Amino acid sequence: MTGGIVVGGWEFVWAAYGLTFLALGAFGTSIALRLRAAKRQSAEEER
Amino acid sequence: MAFDALPQPSVKAPKVAAGLIAAAVVLLGVGSYIGLFVAPPEHFMGEVQRIMYVHVPTAWNAMLALTFAFVSALFVAFKQDWKWDARLEAWLEIGVVLSFLLCMQGSIWAKPTWGVWWDWDPRLTTTAVLCFAFVGILALRRFVEDPVKRATWSAVATIVAYVDVPIVYFSVKWWNSLHQTQSTPQTVSSAMVTPLRINAFGILFLMIGLAILRSQLARRKLASEMAAPLPETANVGGVA
Numbered sequence: 001m002t003g004g005i006v007v008g009g010w011e012f013v014w015a016a017y018g019l020t021f022l023a024l025g026a027f028g029t030s031i032a033l034r035l036r037a038a039k040r041q042s043a044e045e046e047r
Numbered sequence: 048m049a050f051d052a053l054p055q056p057s058v059k060a061p062k063v064a065a066g067l068i069a070a071a072v073v074l075l076g077v078g079s080y081i082g083l084f085v086a087p088p089e090h091f092m093g094e095v096q097r098i099m100y101v102h103v104p105t106a107w108n109a110m111l112a113l114t115f116a117f118v119s120a121l122f123v124a125f126k127q128d129w130k131w132d133a134r135l136e137a138w139l140e141i142g143v144v145l146s147f148l149l150c151m152q153g154s155i156w157a158k159p160t161w162g163v164w165w166d167w168d169p170r171l172t173t174t175a176v177l178c179f180a181f182v183g184i185l186a187l188r189r190f191v192e193d194p195v196k197r198a199t200w201s202a203v204a205t206i207v208a209y210v211d212v213p214i215v216y217f218s219v220k221w222w223n224s225l226h227q228t229q230s231t232p233q234t235v236s237s238a239m240v241t242p243l244r245i246n247a248f249g250i251l252f253l254m255i256g257l258a259i260l261r262s263q264l265a266r267r268k269l270a271s272e273m274a275a276p277l278p279e280t281a282n283v284g285g286v287a
Binding site for chain 1: 091094105
């Protein structure tokens with residue numbers, strides 16, 4: 001910081017965006033995988 | 048009234064969810080591109096202010112997800128419908144993920160602007176309380192085996208925990224907070240409003256799409272859990 005003005009800081013910007021998309025992507029993938037497993041389980045139960 | 052018919056998983060819902068998620072990916076791509084490369088840097092915070100284009104939409108949608116959880120909890124409590132219990136589970140999980148993400152984004156933004164990763168300021172403290180309260184409700188759902196008790200108790204706990212949501216929202220107005228007050232189109236430059244709105248709709252569509260899928264998952268789990276157990280001795284050929 002220089003005289004109350006933040007200089008640079010792109011690494012924080014990339015970290016925030018990277019974390020956001022990583023977390024949302026991982027959560028979405030987790031739901032898709034759990035849903036697929038549940039579908040497989042209910043198909044086995046029906047058999 | 049009591050819990051009765053189990054909702055069947057919908058055939059149409061996954062297609063609607065896929066459409067919403069696809070739209071969300073496009074919106075978030077466009078919004079983030081504008082936020083990172085087109086919008087001007089802010090005068091005092093410089094480039095670091097670009098974190099706002101993901102942080103503020105996450106905050107709005109986290110509060111909205113927990114509001115949907117609250118509404119679902121009211122329906123569970125007063126209508127005792129499994130469909131709303133599945134929705135409650137979906138919105139709770141999404142609300143918790145977005146709230147934790149919100150805290151982490153805020154922490155990354157705090158370091159270059161406040162000089163610390165975390166401060167026990169009213170906004171941050173009430174948000175942390177919110178995260179842990181709703182994680183507690185997810186844990187409650189995990190550990191209670193009886194579906195009726197699980198639905199009822201988690202609905203009541205959600206209604207109680209939701210009291211913290213307006214406290215989080217108004218914390219920056221009620222107390223002398225380090226965190227800035229809410230941004231509105233009147234307080235943000237028009238060049239900055241566009242990526243903010245695009246990302247807000249992107250996260251909104253994404254969370255609705257994920258909520259639809261997560262609710263379908265909860266319905267399947269519930270159906271499997273409540274399926275009648277197989278008889279211990281099979282009566283083959285009708286002969287006892």
